[in-house]
Amino acid sequence: MENKVQLKINNLRKRFGTEVVLDGINLTVNKGEVVVVLGPSGCGKSTLLRCMNGLEAISEGEILLDGEKITAGSKEITKLRQKIGMVFQSYDLFPHKNILDNVTLAPIKVQKIPRKEAEERAEKLLRRVGLWKKRKAFPRELSGGQKQRAAIVRALCMNPEVMLFDEVTAALDPQMVREVLNVMLELAEGGMTMVIVTHEMQFARAVADKIIFLEKGKITEEAEPEEFFTNPKTETAKEFLQSFVYEKHKIQ
Amino acid sequence: MQDSGINVLFMGSNFLRLLEGLCVTLRISLISVILSIPLGIFFGIFMTLKNPFSKAISRIYLEFIRIMPQLVLLFIAYFGVTRAFGWSLSADVSATVVFVLWGTAEMGDLVRGALISIPKNQYDSAFALGMTKAQTFIHIVVPQTFRRLIPLTINLTTRMIKTTSLVVLIGITEVLKVGKQIIDANRFEYPSAALWVYGVIFLLYFLACWPISVMAKKLEKRWG
Numbered sequence: 001m002e003n004k005v006q007l008k009i010n011n012l013r014k015r016f017g018t019e020v021v022l023d024g025i026n027l028t029v030n031k032g033e034v035v036v037v038l039g040p041s042g043c044g045k046s047t048l049l050r051c052m053n054g055l056e057a058i059s060e061g062e063i064l065l066d067g068e069k070i071t072a073g074s075k076e077i078t079k080l081r082q083k084i085g086m087v088f089q090s091y092d093l094f095p096h097k098n099i100l101d102n103v104t105l106a107p108i109k110v111q112k113i114p115r116k117e118a119e120e121r122a123e124k125l126l127r128r129v130g131l132w133k134k135r136k137a138f139p140r141e142l143s144g145g146q147k148q149r150a151a152i153v154r155a156l157c158m159n160p161e162v163m164l165f166d167e168v169t170a171a172l173d174p175q176m177v178r179e180v181l182n183v184m185l186e187l188a189e190g191g192m193t194m195v196i197v198t199h200e201m202q203f204a205r206a207v208a209d210k211i212i213f214l215e216k217g218k219i220t221e222e223a224e225p226e227e228f229f230t231n232p233k234t235e236t237a238k239e240f241l242q243s244f245v246y247e248k249h250k251i252q
Numbered sequence: 253m254q255d256s257g258i259n260v261l262f263m264g265s266n267f268l269r270l271l272e273g274l275c276v277t278l279r280i281s282l283i284s285v286i287l288s289i290p291l292g293i294f295f296g297i298f299m300t301l302k303n304p305f306s307k308a309i310s311r312i313y314l315e316f317i318r319i320m321p322q323l324v325l326l327f328i329a330y331f332g333v334t335r336a337f338g339w340s341l342s343a344d345v346s347a348t349v350v351f352v353l354w355g356t357a358e359m360g361d362l363v364r365g366a367l368i369s370i371p372k373n374q375y376d377s378a379f380a381l382g383m384t385k386a387q388t389f390i391h392i393v394v395p396q397t398f399r400r401l402i403p404l405t406i407n408l409t410t411r412m413i414k415t416t417s418l419v420v421l422i423g424i425t426e427v428l429k430v431g432k433q434i435i436d437a438n439r440f441e442y443p444s445a446a447l448w449v450y451g452v453i454f455l456l457y458f459l460a461c462w463p464i465s466v467m468a469k470k471l472e473k474r475w476g
Binding site: 092106 | 371374376396
């Protein structure tokens with residue numbers, strides 16, 4: 001893997017009012033690297049992702065994508081966002097458009113590519129996730145897993161350089177989690193740079209090149225997955241990992 | 253002679269006069285609706301602005317129009333304005349002004365409701381795809397708002413058609429007034445004329461409003 005820096009975060013601080021949500025985050029994501037962000041709920045994981053594509057304005061520090069500064073509300077932000085795909089927990093497909101139109105809307109309107117070309121792109125991607133047959137269906141006619149796969153395709157259709165995933169399986173039934181995670185694994189294998197927030201530990205372990213553990217707005221651990229899962233350094237990380245292990249006799 | 257009030261309807265040009273009265277009703281309501289819709293859209297967008305000043309103004313306007321019975325508004329516009337400013341508005345103009353003020357307030361509230369019912373996530377996912385605010389508004393917000401609004405707007409239209417019956421009280425000769433005249437003119441010959449005349453007026457209102465509300469139901473189903 002080449003070691004070109006794709007995304008760099010320097011001393012990022014984010015406050016909501018007086019509450020500090022992110023406190024001095026430093027993070028480097030290399031091209032093709034998959035970073036998984038773990039941490040207890042409310043630790044700022046989602047906010048961190050939303051800062052990365054300028055959906056949240058940051059209070060201090062800087063975020064650089066290919067050396068270009070990401071600033072919420074700036075003129076360049078729409079240009080930069082085209083390089084960063086984001087997928088949300090609640091899918092958020094556009095309910096008034098069918099799947100194909102959901103996927104091709106941004107390439108046509110934002111990147112201004114011809115409809116035909118956008119649809120060819122979309123076909124390739126939709127076939128890859130097994131949704132080409134559903135292209136004329138509306139979001140309400142799909143299952144949660146199908147919706148989430150469509151949402152991933154919608155982001156991919158912009159040919160982004162980085163993909164951000166914000167707990168994309170958290171709202172899904174267990175049997176649908178798999179189909180979505182498979183798509184993400186495949187993407188990772190294809191060399192996509194990804195930052196993933198998830199609560200699927202097995203998946204995190206399998207997909208990550210690097211695990212970031214976030215606690216009260218600070219990165220308290222940064223490690224390779226094997227190391228993090230077998231030998232976490234901080235107490236909180238240990239407890240956090242323990243909370244996913246069920247042992248009958250321990251429950252009182 | 254046996255009292256058969258139904259004859260009244262076919263005497264002279266009575267039926268035609270009723271239809272003409274209905275035209276007056278529909279004309280006032282349709283002009284009001286046509287003006288209220290665009291004004292209401294602007295007012296609705298205005299209401300969603302975060303500015304406290306615009307919020308206060310729109311709140312006061314909406315509450316004022318809602319609290320005042322339409323009849324009182326009509327009297328103010330027709331009698332009050334003449335007294336206060338010396339402008340002599342015709343009954344037609346006063347009625348239209350009042351119904352436009354009312355329709356704009358109601359329509360504005362519908363537009364506001366439809367706009368704020370679009371989840372924040374819809375904006376986020378559009379922005380995340382690199383869309384500008386304008387593109388998000390045109391391609392995501394407006395189409396969704398529009399679908400929610402159509403049935404509501406149609407319901408408002410039928411309400412306005414029905415409420416225009418109040419204009420009789422500022423002297424406009426609309427369908428109800430014509431009916432009253434016909435009944436009064438035949439009070440002694442056909443005492444039961446009232447039943448027939450009002451029955452026909454009921455039917456006319458029904459024929460004017462029913463297709464509109466059927467259309468609303470259909471659209472609601474299709475886009476619901």
